[in-house]
Amino acid sequence: MKITVDPQLCAGHNRCVSVAPHLFDIDDEGFASAAGDGVVDDADREDAALARDNCPEQAITLDG
Numbered sequence: 683m684k685i686t687v688d689p690q691l692c693a694g695h696n697r698c699v700s701v702a703p704h705l706f707d708i709d710d711e712g713f714a715s716a717a718g719d720g721v722v723d724d725a726d727r728e729d730a731a732l733a734r735d736n737c738p739e740q741a742i743t744l745d746g
């Protein structure tokens with residue numbers, strides 16, 4: 683599974699990093715991106731889905 687954060691939609695709510703801090707990076711302006719290359723292993727699928735579901739802007743998509 684791969685996480686993508688749409689920079690056009692992210693408004694810096696930071697809920698993603700609150701629920702899954704190991705899966706996201708926050709830049710100096712408070713906007714999120716997927717940590718590393720965005721690929722997460724099976725153990726992190728639930729956390730990734732929780733982050734996606736908690737983003738008020740629906741900026742997070744999960745593929746695979």
Ligand code: F3S
Pocket residue numbers: 687691692693694695696697698699712713714736737738739740741742
């Ligand atoms: Fe951005 Fe949504 Fe996270 S708005 S900071 S991707 S909770």
